[in-house]
Amino acid sequence: MSRIESIHAMELQYIEQLQAFLGRGLNIPMQIVSLFASEAFVIAVVPAIYWCVHRKKGAELGILVLGSAFINLWIKQLLAWPRPYEIIPSLGFTRETTYGMPSGHSQLSVVFWAYAVQFLPKKWRIPVLIGCPVLIGFSRVYLGVHFPSDVFGGYLVGIVFFALYGLFGKGIEQILQKFGWRVRILIAVMISFIMNLLLPEDTMISGAFLGVAIGFVFASRNLPIDMESNVRQKLLRYLVGIATTGVVYFVLKLASNPLIALAGNSQTQLLRFVRYAIVGAWVSYGTPYVFLKLNLAKCES
Numbered sequence: 566m567s568r569i570e571s572i573h574a575m576e577l578q579y580i581e582q583l584q585a586f587l588g589r590g591l592n593i594p595m596q597i598v599s600l601f602a603s604e605a606f607v608i609a610v611v612p613a614i615y616w617c618v619h620r621k622k623g624a625e626l627g628i629l630v631l632g633s634a635f636i637n638l639w640i641k642q643l644l645a646w647p648r649p650y651e652i653i654p655s656l657g658f659t660r661e662t663t664y665g666m667p668s669g670h671s672q673l674s675v676v677f678w679a680y681a682v683q684f685l686p687k688k689w690r691i692p693v694l695i696g697c698p699v700l701i702g703f704s705r706v707y708l709g710v711h712f713p714s715d716v717f718g719g720y721l722v723g724i725v726f727f728a729l730y731g732l733f734g735k736g737i738e739q740i741l742q743k744f745g746w747r748v749r750i751l752i753a754v755m756i757s758f759i760m761n762l763l764l765p766e767d768t769m770i771s772g773a774f775l776g777v778a779i780g781f782v783f784a785s786r787n788l789p790i791d792m793e794s795n796v797r798q799k800l801l802r803y804l805v806g807i808a809t810t811g812v813v814y815f816v817l818k819l820a821s822n823p824l825i826a827l828a829g830n831s832q833t834q835l836l837r838f839v840r841y842a843i844v845g846a847w848v849s850y851g852t853p854y855v856f857l858k859l860n861l862a863k864c865e866s
Contacts, residue, residue: 572712573649576649580656580707584658591707595704596704599670601674614626616853617803620790624777630677633672633723634669634770636722639764645664647665648665658707666718668716671701671719672720674697675727756774771838772839774845777846784849801861802856809852810847
């Protein structure tokens, strides 16, 4: 038995004891807790910040979340470590489609809340910054989808990732500001290409990154929206943005099925890349354009 298998064997006993002690009554509450570091949560909240609160900070958070998600999935593919329920099926109160280490929910909870606490009242920042990742990590262990080591691995990667952003983010931003919009787009294309080389099995993140990055470049150049508006306008912007994004996503998904049948399964990842690139561009550029046309926002003076 390898060292990792020995650690997992001890952790399996801990998960069994935890589930036996707490019972299955916390299944639904813990799944709800997990939602606060899920893809659906990010899709609902990050655009709200970008459309309604602060365009630049919303864009930064979107890029951070996509970068963190890519690194997480890349490490999972490299390590290919199992999840607890793959060893003892009865432990799995829910199921996931990727490998275990590091925990994506735990990593995202660190990165997201470390950035997002700035939008909260000061008295809530420390409790949220500590409490949310801890509670989310605990939920993943209780649900049997992660070993405790997966959770701590997710925390570690998230902390390192956000620390690197804190150290170099402003410097990289200043360098990019010196370049013209064409160079910025070229850099986005290059980064997306590298993502595809490193992780050819899943092109969703690389496609979304390319779309939002190009959209951010054009939006900052052509659509400088004034965020100072009333609550009603912000709510309408959010509802219009979510509704139109949903329409774009489902139309593209429906259109991709006959295209896959026509081109063959070998082109599935390419079509997935294009689909998410278009959706990302719509979120970052298409929806602000619609807001201006519907008088839901004004251009900065």
